Amino acid sequence: MNLEFVNSYLLIITLTSLLVNSIIAIYGIFYRPHYIKKVIALTILSDTMNTFAIYLGYRRWIDNVNPRPPVLTTPPTDEALDSFIRQAVDPLPQALVLTAVVIGLAVTLFLVFQGYILYTHYKTLDMREIKKLKG
């Protein structure tokens, strides 16, 4: 039984869901009035973009063989390297995403402290009211 169509359909569902997630997150960043809600939407957007980056390095199954994580666990003989090249996914997006997750954590912490300073200064975190207030 050939399930190639079903497999492609399921992957398209996954990608479309990620696209919808990023659209909802952009809506949250620009149109939700509260500061903390904007921070939550920003983390969701960065996670979704990271998932897109990892999906770029993914490869489909070849002859019902699972793609491997890009980790070489045996000594690098010729046979081990050959099967590694045929089966492993791309390690470069994973390395970049690993960095991006940590940088995103730092940016979120900075925004959290910025929000605390905003609250001590303006006594509110609603962006519509902060926009109206002066000084």
Place this chain on the structure above:
Amino acid sequence: MIYMYPETIVYLIMAVSSILSVVAVYLAIMERDLVRAVLYSAIQSGLYTILYYFLMAPDIVLVYLPVAVGLIPGVLLILISKTERVEKE
């Protein structure tokens, strides 16, 4: 039946978890109570972790799970406890 189509099963799990993550993201953005919004975003992070695992990135899972389910919601909950909890109309 399950052992015959492992590829389809893996892609089915990925599709289901991504659809559930759409629901979690929608609830997180539209929820007025910020504590519940943070919890919904933690649920979204857990579903993304399943996605990363099946996209063959176990090292990302090891880093992303404590950061996005533990640290960021914790820090946001501390910020909410020091400021205000409800998003006004």
